[in-house]
Amino acid sequence: MLVRQTNQQELILHTKFTADQVFVRRINTALILNALRVSAPLSRAELAKHTGLNRSTVSSIITELIDEGFVRETELQKEKVGRPGMSLELNPQGGYAIGVEIGVDFISIILADFVAQVVWQSRVAVDPQIGQDAFIHWTEELIETAVDQAHSQRLRLLGIGVGVPGLVDIRQGELKFAPNLQWRDVPLHAMWTSRFNLPVFAENEANAAALGEYYFGVAHQVQDFIYLSAGVGLGGGIVLGGKLFRGSGGYAGEIGHMTIDPEGELCGCGKRGCWETLVGPRMIEHNVRTVLQEGADSQLLQMTEGCLEEITFERIVTAAEAGDIVAFGALQQVAEYLGIGIANLVNVFNPQLVVLGGALNLSSEIMIPVIRKVVRENTLQQPYNILEIKASRHGLDACALGAVALVLDDILREPML
Numbered sequence: 001m002l003v004r005q006t007n008q009q010e011l012i013l014h015t016k017f018t019a020d021q022v023f024v025r026r027i028n029t030a031l032i033l034n035a036l037r038v039s040a041p042l043s044r045a046e047l048a049k050h051t052g053l054n055r056s057t058v059s060s061i062i063t064e065l066i067d068e069g070f071v072r073e074t075e076l077q078k079e080k081v082g083r084p085g086m087s088l089e090l091n092p093q094g095g096y097a098i099g100v101e102i103g104v105d106f107i108s109i110i111l112a113d114f115v116a117q118v119v120w121q122s123r124v125a126v127d128p129q130i131g132q133d134a135f136i137h138w139t140e141e142l143i144e145t146a147v148d149q150a151h152s153q154r155l156r157l158l159g160i161g162v163g164v165p166g167l168v169d170i171r172q173g174e175l176k177f178a179p180n181l182q183w184r185d186v187p188l189h190a191m192w193t194s195r196f197n198l199p200v201f202a203e204n205e206a207n208a209a210a211l212g213e214y215y216f217g218v219a220h221q222v223q224d225f226i227y228l229s230a231g232v233g234l235g236g237g238i239v240l241g242g243k244l245f246r247g248s249g250g251y252a253g254e255i256g257h258m259t260i261d262p263e264g265e266l267c268g269c270g271k272r273g274c275w276e277t278l279v280g281p282r283m284i285e286h287n288v289r290t291v292l293q294e295g296a297d298s299q300l301l302q303m304t305e306g307c308l309e310e311i312t313f314e315r316i317v318t319a320a321e322a323g324d325i326v327a328f329g330a331l332q333q334v335a336e337y338l339g340i341g342i343a344n345l346v347n348v349f350n351p352q353l354v355v356l357g358g359a360l361n362l363s364s365e366i367m368i369p370v371i372r373k374v375v376r377e378n379t380l381q382q383p384y385n386i387l388e389i390k391a392s393r394h395g396l397d398a399c400a401l402g403a404v405a406l407v408l409d410d411i412l413r414e415p416m417l
Contacts, residue, residue: 041087070094095158098146099403102164104180104232110400111146116216120149159199161403163208173202179268180232201406205399210237212402217393229358234276278337281313281359298326317363335367339374350383357392364391
């Protein structure tokens with residue numbers, strides 16, 4: 001009996017030791033992959049310096065990563081001391097991911113390689129009145145098309161990422177509530193893992209876009225930044241210490257629902273005066289139509305042949321860039337409201353960078369100077385001194401590419417304790 005107990009204890013200790021080894025190996029692998037993502041090309045010796053790992057560990061892991069197709073060797077690189085070493089970089093053909101953005105009135109989908117180079121993409125307008133089931137069915141058909149594209153080219157699919165405009169339970173992969181779609185309790189992970197037989201990662205659209213900017217955009221190597229995305233609503237992704245800040249329940253970042261005017265417009269969330277009711281493209285369109293109805297003259301009347309319902313945010317930006325006073329004034333007013341909200345965020349989070357994405361990207365050249373002025377006037381001097389405000393590198397594709405990043409992040413990130 002004593003011998004049996006000893007054997008059981010040894011088995012437990014051996015299992016724990018093996019599990020610990022696997023965990024440490026995963027951390028080390030993530031360190032190496034991220035070093036290559038950020039700083040490639042690197043030799044094995046340079047990887048050892050970047051990661052703090054010994055050269056034998058680096059060589060062992062690199063051999064596995066090359067065999068798995070995630071890393072490739074390139075030309076010989078002369079070391080500072082000693083013989084030349086092979087340069088290493090992430091292999092673009094190591095795997096492919098499908099990124100999906102479900103907007104209020106559109107679906108955007110991207111098939112991209114291991115370094116987020118787009119292989120195929122599609123963006124379609126959708127009438128939100130078709131209903132949730134039809135909307136989801138259309139999304140599934142587009143995903144099926146992306147899967148077929150990958151299979152026809154014999155590409156290894158790693159998974160599907162999806163960004164949605166609402167509160168997401170990332171542990172369950174479930175959309176809990178999308179205010180502007182009025183969707184509730186949509187089990188995206190469960191539905192699509194079963195249908196497509198691939199890992200599925202669901203995330204709030206602004207969080208996904210923020211991750212995309214961190215991996216592939218203007219926030220590359222920036223540890224603390226805030227991403228703002230305007231469409232029908234206004235979403236925010238907050239990255240602190242190089243990680244998405246999700247809050248205790250995973251629902252942080254709904255900055256568009258900060259109350260700015262308690263007596264203001266009714267928001268899709270059911271509350272009044274949310275920040276997004278003051279700064280979204282819909283509000284800009286509404287403001288312009290109101291001014292024109294009051295008799296103001298504008299190029300927009302000629303562009304739409306006097307049909308005010310044909311005035312879109314894109315046309316307003318075009319007119320503003322051409323010097324139209326009404327269009328320019330509407331964008332400037334919204335930029336001031338954006339500046340007030342951003343100033344509050346800067347005072348709270350002290351970010352290094354604020355990124356304007358989504359529809360805001362289209363008007364960034366006009367808005368950013370105004371936003372900077374308002375932020376400067378309404379923040380403490382010290383946090384403002386280190387702040388940058390930039391337009392998203394990927395514009396309207398930021399969320400779909402961010403959804404690709406969700407898939408890659410599962411491979412590249414360090415495992416959690």
